[in-house]
Amino acid sequence: MLDSIDTRLLAALQKNAHLTAQELSTLLHLSASQVGRRRQRLEAEGYIESYVARLDAKRMGLNVQGFVQVHLAVHGPEHAAGFARLIDTRPEVTSAWTMTGDADYLLRVYCADLAALNTLIHDVLLPHPAVARVHSQIVMDQLKRDGPLPT
Secondary structure, X not given: OOOHHHHHHHHHHHHOOOOOHHHHHHHHOOOHHHHHHXXXXXXXXXXXXXXXXXXXXXOOOOOEXXXXXXXXXXXXXHHHHHHHXXXXXXXXXXXXXXXXXXXXXXXXXXXXXXXXXXXXHHHHHOOOOOEEEEEEEEOOOOOOOOOOOOO
């Protein structure tokens, strides 16, 4: 169970994972050692999965962000596993979800340009034997960055 201090600690770390135990202790009104023990427990219990750096896509030369809905022609465990293996090998696909509704999968992709997105769709996704069709949407502007989870 999480108590209010745990949720405040998680909220602070989601905003800035670089906070030191001393800085967190000031925020939470606990000793640095107490904060450190709580943080270790939250990591061990899986509340904190990892610490990552968020990169600027445009500075990395990834000028096109898109969402691609994938509709399968055939369903079954072997087709799903094969498609999952395919998208796992593609660095352009930064996240993927199985979905309810019309599309079977929703992929978030980052590409250098429209030609690279076209190549991903026509030379990688559509040739997969389980894929019937794809529908892509290009992000014009991102109004809100992927934010912290509510605590």
